Amino acid sequence: MEQFPRPRRPLPDPGVYGAEEVREFLDPWHPRASVETDHPGQVFVDPERVLDNITLALHRLDVDIDSPPAFEPDTVTVNELSVMLDDLDRAAALVARLVNTAVQLMATRYPEELVRFPLPDTYDLCEADRLVIGDREQDLARDILNQRLATEVDLHPDDLVERLRPLGPGEQVHLLVALCRMYRHKLVVLKHHTGTC
Numbered sequence: 001m002e003q004f005p006r007p008r009r010p011l012p013d014p015g016v017y018g019a020e021e022v023r024e025f026l027d028p029w030h031p032r033a034s035v036e037t038d039h040p041g042q043v044f045v046d047p048e049r050v051l052d053n054i055t056l057a058l059h060r061l062d063v064d065i066d067s068p069p070a071f072e073p074d075t076v077t078v079n080e081l082s083v084m085l086d087d088l089d090r091a092a093a094l095v096a097r098l099v100n101t102a103v104q105l106m107a108t109r110y111p112e113e114l115v116r117f118p119l120p121d122t123y124d125l126c127e128a129d130r131l132v133i134g135d136r137e138q139d140l141a142r143d144i145l146n147q148r149l150a151t152e153v154d155l156h157p158d159d160l161v162e163r164l165r166p167l168g169p170g171e172q173v174h175l176l177v178a179l180c181r182m183y184r185h186k187l188v189v190l191k192h193h194t195g196t197c
Contacts, residue, residue, distance in 0.1 A: 031056070034080050045083040047090055050076055051097045058098070058183065062105045065187055069180040070098065081173060091164045091172045092157035098176065099145055100154040102183040110190040118146040119182060129181050133174045137167065141178035
Protein backbone atom coordinates (compact mmCIF):
# COMPACT_ATOMS: atom_id res chain seq x y z
CA MET A 1 0.00 0.00 0.00
CA GLU A 2 1.20 3.49 -0.82
CA GLN A 3 2.82 5.16 2.19
CA PHE A 4 3.39 8.63 0.76
CA PRO A 5 0.90 11.50 0.81
CA ARG A 6 -0.95 11.96 -2.44
CA PRO A 7 -0.93 15.41 -4.05
CA ARG A 8 -3.84 17.51 -2.89
CA ARG A 9 -6.64 17.83 -5.41
CA PRO A 10 -8.64 20.97 -6.20
CA LEU A 11 -12.16 20.72 -4.83
CA PRO A 12 -15.25 22.91 -4.70
CA ASP A 13 -15.52 25.55 -2.01
CA PRO A 14 -15.52 23.84 1.42
CA GLY A 15 -18.16 26.36 2.51
CA VAL A 16 -20.49 24.86 -0.06
CA TYR A 17 -19.65 21.19 0.31
CA GLY A 18 -18.83 20.98 4.01
CA ALA A 19 -15.51 22.07 5.47
CA GLU A 20 -15.05 18.94 7.58
CA GLU A 21 -15.78 16.56 4.70
CA VAL A 22 -13.43 18.38 2.35
CA ARG A 23 -10.70 18.53 5.03
CA GLU A 24 -10.99 14.77 5.57
CA PHE A 25 -10.97 14.13 1.83
CA LEU A 26 -7.82 16.21 1.38
CA ASP A 27 -6.07 14.55 4.33
CA PRO A 28 -3.80 11.87 2.77
CA TRP A 29 -4.13 9.70 5.90
CA HIS A 30 -7.92 9.91 6.34
CA PRO A 31 -10.00 7.05 4.90
CA ARG A 32 -12.65 9.35 3.39
CA ALA A 33 -12.68 8.55 -0.32
CA SER A 34 -15.50 10.80 -1.46
CA VAL A 35 -17.33 14.08 -0.94
CA GLU A 36 -21.05 14.42 -1.64
CA THR A 37 -22.30 17.46 -3.51
CA ASP A 38 -25.63 19.27 -3.58
CA HIS A 39 -26.32 17.93 -7.07
CA PRO A 40 -28.12 14.55 -7.17
CA GLY A 41 -25.87 11.83 -8.45
CA GLN A 42 -22.69 13.93 -8.29
CA VAL A 43 -19.91 12.88 -5.95
CA PHE A 44 -16.16 13.53 -5.92
CA VAL A 45 -14.26 10.25 -5.54
CA ASP A 46 -10.59 9.39 -5.07
CA PRO A 47 -10.34 6.00 -6.87
CA GLU A 48 -7.00 5.08 -5.32
CA ARG A 49 -8.31 5.71 -1.82
CA VAL A 50 -11.30 3.46 -2.56
CA LEU A 51 -8.85 0.71 -3.51
CA ASP A 52 -6.76 1.39 -0.39
CA ASN A 53 -9.86 1.20 1.82
CA ILE A 54 -10.69 -2.22 0.37
CA THR A 55 -7.14 -3.34 1.05
CA LEU A 56 -7.42 -2.21 4.68
CA ALA A 57 -10.74 -4.02 5.06
CA LEU A 58 -9.15 -7.25 3.82
CA HIS A 59 -6.33 -6.79 6.34
CA ARG A 60 -8.88 -6.32 9.13
CA LEU A 61 -10.70 -9.48 8.09
CA ASP A 62 -7.42 -11.40 8.09
CA VAL A 63 -6.75 -10.31 11.69
CA ASP A 64 -10.35 -10.51 12.91
CA ILE A 65 -12.52 -13.01 11.04
CA ASP A 66 -15.63 -11.50 12.64
CA SER A 67 -15.01 -8.02 11.22
CA PRO A 68 -17.40 -6.90 8.46
CA PRO A 69 -16.73 -7.98 4.87
CA ALA A 70 -14.94 -5.46 2.68
CA PHE A 71 -18.08 -3.92 1.16
CA GLU A 72 -19.74 -2.28 4.10
CA PRO A 73 -20.82 1.38 4.31
CA ASP A 74 -17.79 2.30 6.42
CA THR A 75 -15.40 0.89 3.80
CA VAL A 76 -16.92 1.64 0.41
CA THR A 77 -20.16 3.56 -0.02
CA VAL A 78 -22.78 2.82 -2.65
CA ASN A 79 -21.97 6.14 -4.35
CA GLU A 80 -18.25 5.34 -4.43
CA LEU A 81 -18.92 1.94 -5.98
CA SER A 82 -21.28 3.53 -8.49
CA VAL A 83 -18.64 6.04 -9.58
CA MET A 84 -15.93 3.37 -9.73
CA LEU A 85 -18.05 0.99 -11.81
CA ASP A 86 -20.30 3.26 -13.89
CA ASP A 87 -18.33 6.46 -14.42
CA LEU A 88 -14.70 5.36 -14.20
CA ASP A 89 -15.04 1.79 -15.49
CA ARG A 90 -12.70 0.55 -12.75
CA ALA A 91 -14.32 -2.86 -12.13
CA ALA A 92 -11.19 -4.66 -13.30
CA ALA A 93 -9.01 -2.60 -10.96
CA LEU A 94 -11.31 -3.36 -8.03
CA VAL A 95 -11.35 -7.09 -8.76
CA ALA A 96 -7.59 -7.26 -9.29
CA ARG A 97 -6.83 -5.36 -6.07
CA LEU A 98 -9.24 -7.48 -4.06
CA VAL A 99 -8.03 -10.86 -5.35
CA ASN A 100 -4.33 -10.02 -5.33
CA THR A 101 -4.45 -8.62 -1.81
CA ALA A 102 -6.47 -11.56 -0.51
CA VAL A 103 -4.04 -14.13 -1.89
CA GLN A 104 -0.98 -12.15 -0.75
CA LEU A 105 -2.35 -11.98 2.80
CA MET A 106 -3.12 -15.69 2.91
CA ALA A 107 0.25 -16.64 1.41
CA THR A 108 2.17 -14.76 4.10
CA ARG A 109 0.37 -16.43 7.03
CA TYR A 110 -0.65 -19.94 6.03
CA PRO A 111 0.95 -23.06 4.46
CA GLU A 112 1.27 -22.74 0.71
CA GLU A 113 -0.40 -26.06 -0.07
CA LEU A 114 -3.51 -24.95 1.82
CA VAL A 115 -3.55 -21.47 0.32
CA ARG A 116 -3.14 -22.75 -3.25
CA PHE A 117 -5.92 -25.32 -2.93
CA PRO A 118 -8.68 -24.14 -5.29
CA LEU A 119 -12.31 -23.67 -4.45
CA PRO A 120 -14.12 -26.74 -5.86
CA ASP A 121 -16.79 -26.53 -8.54
CA THR A 122 -19.29 -27.76 -5.96
CA TYR A 123 -18.66 -24.72 -3.75
CA ASP A 124 -21.95 -22.84 -3.52
CA LEU A 125 -21.69 -19.38 -2.02
CA CYS A 126 -25.44 -18.81 -2.17
CA GLU A 127 -26.04 -21.86 -0.01
CA ALA A 128 -23.19 -21.09 2.38
CA ASP A 129 -24.11 -17.43 2.95
CA ARG A 130 -27.75 -17.35 1.83
CA LEU A 131 -26.89 -14.64 -0.66
CA VAL A 132 -28.90 -13.85 -3.75
CA ILE A 133 -26.14 -13.84 -6.37
CA GLY A 134 -26.46 -15.13 -9.92
CA ASP A 135 -24.63 -18.25 -11.03
CA ARG A 136 -22.69 -16.27 -13.62
CA GLU A 137 -21.23 -13.88 -11.03
CA GLN A 138 -20.51 -16.67 -8.56
CA ASP A 139 -18.83 -18.88 -11.17
CA LEU A 140 -16.74 -16.01 -12.52
CA ALA A 141 -15.67 -14.98 -9.00
CA ARG A 142 -14.61 -18.55 -8.22
CA ASP A 143 -12.73 -18.85 -11.53
CA ILE A 144 -10.87 -15.57 -11.00
CA LEU A 145 -9.94 -16.43 -7.41
CA ASN A 146 -8.80 -19.93 -8.44
CA GLN A 147 -6.75 -18.45 -11.28
CA ARG A 148 -4.91 -16.22 -8.80
CA LEU A 149 -4.51 -19.04 -6.27
CA ALA A 150 -2.77 -21.13 -8.93
CA THR A 151 0.04 -18.64 -9.51
CA GLU A 152 2.43 -16.42 -7.60
CA VAL A 153 1.96 -13.64 -10.14
CA ASP A 154 -0.59 -10.91 -9.46
CA LEU A 155 -3.50 -10.52 -11.84
CA HIS A 156 -3.37 -7.31 -13.89
CA PRO A 157 -6.59 -5.34 -14.40
CA ASP A 158 -6.06 -5.44 -18.18
CA ASP A 159 -6.30 -9.24 -18.04
CA LEU A 160 -9.77 -9.00 -16.47
CA VAL A 161 -11.44 -6.32 -18.58
CA GLU A 162 -12.89 -8.63 -21.25
CA ARG A 163 -14.08 -11.17 -18.67
CA LEU A 164 -15.96 -8.49 -16.76
CA ARG A 165 -17.37 -6.63 -19.77
CA PRO A 166 -20.54 -8.79 -20.12
CA LEU A 167 -21.55 -7.96 -16.54
CA GLY A 168 -23.79 -5.00 -15.78
CA PRO A 169 -22.98 -2.72 -12.81
CA GLY A 170 -25.26 -4.68 -10.46
CA GLU A 171 -23.64 -7.96 -11.49
CA GLN A 172 -20.20 -6.43 -10.99
CA VAL A 173 -21.17 -5.48 -7.43
CA HIS A 174 -22.37 -9.06 -6.88
CA LEU A 175 -19.06 -10.34 -8.22
CA LEU A 176 -17.14 -8.14 -5.78
CA VAL A 177 -19.33 -9.23 -2.88
CA ALA A 178 -18.84 -12.86 -3.90
CA LEU A 179 -15.05 -12.45 -3.93
CA CYS A 180 -15.11 -10.88 -0.45
CA ARG A 181 -17.22 -13.74 0.92
CA MET A 182 -15.06 -16.37 -0.78
CA TYR A 183 -11.98 -14.82 0.80
CA ARG A 184 -13.65 -14.93 4.20
CA HIS A 185 -14.66 -18.59 3.76
CA LYS A 186 -11.15 -19.48 2.64
CA LEU A 187 -9.75 -17.71 5.72
CA VAL A 188 -12.09 -19.64 8.02
CA VAL A 189 -10.87 -22.92 6.53
CA LEU A 190 -7.21 -21.88 6.77
CA LYS A 191 -7.60 -20.79 10.39
CA HIS A 192 -9.39 -24.04 11.24
CA HIS A 193 -6.73 -26.23 9.61
CA THR A 194 -3.88 -24.34 11.25
CA GLY A 195 -5.55 -23.96 14.65
CA THR A 196 -5.42 -20.17 14.55
CA CYS A 197 -9.17 -19.57 14.96
